[in-house]
Amino acid sequence: MSDKCTDSCSTCSENCGDRVEKQKIHLENPHHHSDIKRVIGIVSGKGGVGKSLVTSMMAVAMNRRGHQAAILDADITGPSIPKAFGLSGKAIGNAHGMLPMKSRTGIDIMSVNFLLDKETDPVIWRGPLVANVVKQFWTDVIWTNIDYMFIDMPPGTGDVSLTVFQNIDVDGIIIVTSPQELVSMIVEKAVNMATKMKIPIIGLIENMSYFRCPDNNKTYHIFGESHIEAVAKKHGLKVLGRMGIDPEIAKACDAGNIEDYTNDDISSIAESLEKSFELKGNKNPSIIV
Numbered sequence: 001m002s003d004k005c006t007d008s009c010s011t012c013s014e015n016c017g018d019r020v021e022k023q024k025i026h027l028e029n030p031h032h033h034s035d036i037k038r039v040i041g042i043v044s045g046k047g048g049v050g051k052s053l054v055t056s057m058m059a060v061a062m063n064r065r066g067h068q069a070a071i072l073d074a075d076i077t078g079p080s081i082p083k084a085f086g087l088s089g090k091a092i093g094n095a096h097g098m099l100p101m102k103s104r105t106g107i108d109i110m111s112v113n114f115l116l117d118k119e120t121d122p123v124i125w126r127g128p129l130v131a132n133v134v135k136q137f138w139t140d141v142i143w144t145n146i147d148y149m150f151i152d153m154p155p156g157t158g159d160v161s162l163t164v165f166q167n168i169d170v171d172g173i174i175i176v177t178s179p180q181e182l183v184s185m186i187v188e189k190a191v192n193m194a195t196k197m198k199i200p201i202i203g204l205i206e207n208m209s210y211f212r213c214p215d216n217n218k219t220y221h222i223f224g225e226s227h228i229e230a231v232a233k234k235h236g237l238k239v240l241g242r243m244g245i246d247p248e249i250a251k252a253c254d255a256g257n258i259e260d261y262t263n264d265d266i267s268s269i270a271e272s273l274e275k276s277f278e279l280k281g282n283k284n285p286s287i288i289v
């Protein structure tokens, strides 16, 4: 809870994890045949901290828990989600709109890779065009009966992030960090952005937090000791969980088998996320972190 809590979310401008009422801005409607209950943006301060991996694993974990999960891949210039799920080829549509691809276990996924002639084609587009494609993934794609949609945001706070937060009804964001980052500054930037965009922060996930050596079962903090708890406390945020470095993850992603991978870290993060939402009908669930 924020130090400045007034116990009245409707008049408070803070975006702490205890916000129970969303602050509304102008939003685009999703496709009229879509039904999306919760939308979660996965953000990071910089590239390479494992944001796409966390997005994929969260979707897999929520799907395993019996929720229909979806991924909107807004990381247009560096889309790695299709590869992790072993998906390629072109997205198809029907008379009403475009359809997401189904993964092996039934996760709905839309990515720019499904629109390119070859998945190795580079996306050399200016910011506004990229942002528009992301907007169309929301307005023109038919997302059916989605319980949890995860948006893999591009790193940082550029055009695309702005478009997502201005146009899509995001229920909250999860910030992915790694120990070697300037965590305090990165989290502060993300908190400031979320405050400006009036979007609640569900919590923080620290990726690459530790490495457990399979030879001696000892834990090593390869990127240094974690400061995530102190940073979270400073901003009144919740730490949803930590994920260790596991070479099996990279192997599973490279082989397109992310759906076969699981570990205790991600299961407990998924449980935490599930508890963070109190379902109040289809839209506007309260976040009760």
Ligand SMILES: Nc1ncnc2c1ncn2[C@@H]1O[C@H](COP(=O)(O)OP(=O)(O)OP(=O)(O)O)[C@@H](O)[C@H]1O
Binding pocket: 044, 046, 047, 048, 049, 050, 051, 052, 053, 054, 075, 078, 080, 154, 155, 207, 208, 243, 244, 245, 246, 247, 248, 249, 250, 253
């Ligand atoms: N906990 C982990 N253990 C092992 N490998 C990991 C872990 N987290 C991420 N990786 C690997 O690190 C690489 C970068 O991860 P990922 O693509 O998810 O980062 P990202 O933050 O989304 O990057 P970008 O924002 O540039 O797209 C990938 O090869 C991924 O498999």
